[in-house]
Amino acid sequence: MYAREGFYAIVEGVRKLEGLSASRGIAIGPVFCFPDEDTAEISRYPINGEAVDAEWSLFDTALETSRREITLLLDDRNREQSEILNAHLLMLSDPEFIPRIKRDLETRLLNVEAVLQDAVEESSGILRSTGDAYLAERAVDIEDAFGRVMSHVAALRHGTQGKGLKRSSTTTFIPPGTILVARNLKPSQALSLKDSGISGIILEEGGATSHVAILARSWRIPAVMGVRSFASQVEDGQTVILDADNGLVIVSPTTGQLSAYRVQSAAPGESGKEKETRIRAPSVTRDGARMVLRANIALAAEAEDAIAEGAEGVGLFRSEFLFMGSLNLPDEETQLASYLEAARLLKDTPLVIRTLDAGGDKMIGEQLSLTEKNPLLGWRAIRFCLDRRELFSAQLRAILRASAEGDVRIMFPMISNVEELDAALDVLEEAKNECERRGQAYNRRIKTGIMIETPAAAVCADLLAKKADFMSIGTNDLIQYTMACDRENTLVAHLYDGFNPAVLRMIQKTIDAGTQTHTDVSMCGEMAGDAASVFLLMGMGLRNFSMASSRISAVKELIRRASLADAVECAEAAMELSAAREIRKLVQERLKTYE
Numbered sequence: 001m002y003a004r005e006g007f008y009a010i011v012e013g014v015r016k017l018e019g020l021s022a023s024r025g026i027a028i029g030p031v032f033c034f035p036d037e038d039t040a041e042i043s044r045y046p047i048n049g050e051a052v053d054a055e056w057s058l059f060d061t062a063l064e065t066s067r068r069e070i071t072l073l074l075d076d077r078n079r080e081q082s083e084i085l086n087a088h089l090l091m092l093s094d095p096e097f098i099p100r101i102k103r104d105l106e107t108r109l110l111n112v113e114a115v116l117q118d119a120v121e122e123s124s125g126i127l128r129s130t131g132d133a134y135l136a137e138r139a140v141d142i143e144d145a146f147g148r149v150m151s152h153v154a155a156l157r158h159g160t161q162g163k164g165l166k167r168s169s170t171t172t173f174i175p176p177g178t179i180l181v182a183r184n185l186k187p188s189q190a191l192s193l194k195d196s197g198i199s200g201i202i203l204e205e206g207g208a209t210s211h212v213a214i215l216a217r218s219w220r221i222p223a224v225m226g227v228r229s230f231a232s233q234v235e236d237g238q239t240v241i242l243d244a245d246n247g248l249v250i251v252s253p254t255t256g257q258l259s260a261y262r263v264q265s266a267a268p269g270e271s272g273k274e275k276e277t278r279i280r281a282p283s284v285t286r287d288g289a290r291m292v293l294r295a296n297i298a299l300a301a302e303a304e305d306a307i308a309e310g311a312e313g314v315g316l317f318r319s320e321f322l323f324m325g326s327l328n329l330p331d332e333e334t335q336l337a338s339y340l341e342a343a344r345l346l347k348d349t350p351l352v353i354r355t356l357d358a359g360g361d362k363m364i365g366e367q368l369s370l371t372e373k374n375p376l377l378g379w380r381a382i383r384f385c386l387d388r389r390e391l392f393s394a395q396l397r398a399i400l401r402a403s404a405e406g407d408v409r410i411m412f413p414m415i416s417n418v419e420e421l422d423a424a425l426d427v428l429e430e431a432k433n434e435c436e437r438r439g440q441a442y443n444r445r446i447k448t449g450i451m452i453e454t455p456a457a458a459v460c461a462d463l464l465a466k467k468a469d470f471m472s473i474g475t476n477d478l479i480q481y482t483m484a485c486d487r488e489n490t491l492v493a494h495l496y497d498g499f500n501p502a503v504l505r506m507i508q509k510t511i512d513a514g515t516q517t518h519t520d521v522s523m524c525g526e527m528a529g530d531a532a533s534v535f536l537l538m539g540m541g542l543r544n545f546s547m548a549s550s551r552i553s554a555v556k557e558l559i560r561r562a563s564l565a566d567a568v569e570c571a572e573a574a575m576e577l578s579a580a581r582e583i584r585k586l587v588q589e590r591l592k593t594y595e
């Protein structure tokens with residue numbers, strides 16, 4: 001599932017398109033094409049007098065961010081570009097234009113995007129109507145300079161990066177019951193889909209370990225990714241069958257196909273008693289080896305689903321989703337409430353809270369206005385937190401305080417050397433002291449671990465393990481960094497494969513380091529939710545797996561059918577092979593003997 005298994009070659013009368021299965025299930029219904037931010041209009045709506053100050057402050061912050069951004073850009077530009085940027089800087093401080101936005105907000109009572117768009121159109125229209133080529137160019141500059149501001153307004157309002165004088169797609173109403181079609185979605189946009197009532201997702205880009213795919217799996221919304229140029233092949237309202245079990249999309253299906261899929265999707269589910277038996281069944285192999293299965297969650301309330309699926313706790317709480325999609329970053333008390341909600345739902349089972357993994361494709365706050373050349377290699381996760389100590393300390397205090405009410409554990413993401421871990425542990429020590437000073441209870445023996453998601457961490461896992469209570473292998477990033485291939489880029493999806501010998505060696509090294517240093521090792525990347533991978537990983541020595549709740553049942557079923565002795569033999573043979581394809585074939589053949 002984390003590799004290319006969703007690709008199917010289909011030739012039949014009706015139009016069937018192939019993609020990558022990202023979240024299983026079947027959906028039938030009309031499509032709704034989500035506007036691409038590159039082509040969308042801006043939204044306009046009336047506001048009341050009390051909202052004027054908030055709209056102005058949004059504009060003012062966006063203006064300031066734009067000025068700072070241009071000043072940074074000016075440092076390393078050539079002369080011609082500097083002239084343009086300087087002109088933009090002057091426009092963003094224009095003594096007539098800027099106060100006019102405030103006045104228009106007060107008199108017209110419209111949202112700031114609408115007011116700004118009208119003002120820009122009016123000014124540039126006047127310049128163009130002179131017929132003077134020089135002034136017409138200044139019109140372009142005005143649009144450009146304030147396009148940047150508009151983009152920051154959208155980013156601040158929705159926690160996304162908007163583009164130019166356009167509508168942000170985050171404001172779009174999505175009709176419930178439709179299958180959403182988009183080029184791609186940012187995690188912050190995907191967050192708003194949870195309660196939207198959509199029945200499926202089809203994306204032209206993205207991979208099975210993109211954060212949209214991860215959320216779709218968590219929320220059990222069938223999803224297929226990487227269906228190239230799909231949006232241009234359908235119209236709003238057109239009926240499609242989304243067969244995410246097989247990575248397929250059928251456009252304008254025949255009545256025969258519709259009824260066959262309807263029968264399939266309406267097949268009676270299991271009875272309450274059957275579900276109870278499935279959930280209570282222990283995760284033990286035929287020859288008695290016990291595995292621990294935990295759940296990955298993005299929102300506290302998902303802990304309920306984890307319990308309902310029989311998870312033995314949460315192995316990964318992606319805390320950054322609490323920070324996304326809102327204008328103000330959550331304070332210590334807001335975070336505490338969320339962590340406590342999850343801890344209480346989980347009772348005494350573990351709750352591993354990963355500290356803020358912002359950056360990369362999950363930008364928050366000031367990161368939104370950055371233009372990093374390689375965000376995935378940039379100022380993200382622990383790197384960002386160590387530079388923003390107040391934010392980091394507040395999160396650590398919230399986690400510590402929640403640990404008074406459950407088996408809460410702390411996990412640092414994207415660690416790439418021992419110094420980073422030392423620095424994070426220092427901040428944690430200060431946070432503990434602060435809790436003591438305030439008289440706030442916390443678990444003094446709280447377990448603290450790290451994610452192994454960079455090759456640097458995997459190779460030095462023995463050094464890191466000496467300072468950590470546990471290590472959790474994040475294969476989503478580990479594959480991407482080991483194979484030097486973006487986890488969302490469909491063009492290089494053939495390289496993104498956890499069965500690649502290089503990746504398996506990184507994993508084996510981490511497992512061995514855990515054994516040598518008596519440090520618990522688990523896996524919370526999507527590979528841990530793929531039954532065939534779990535078979536191989538058991539054989540490599542792994543015993544603890546954390547996955548989307550929706551995957552627990554399938555993984556448990558595999559474990560109960562398998563024998564550890566077989567898995568060990570298979571893993572030993574696999575480690576001798578030189579290609580992912582050969583390893584997959586070997587594992588699949590072994591698994592066939594269990595059917």
Ligand code: PEP
Nearest residue numbers: 453474475476477524525
């Ligand atoms: C991972 O990288 O495997 C992981 C679990 O973290 P995320 O998917 O949130 O990057």
Ligand code: MG
Nearest residue numbers: 453474476477
């Ligand atoms: Mg990761």
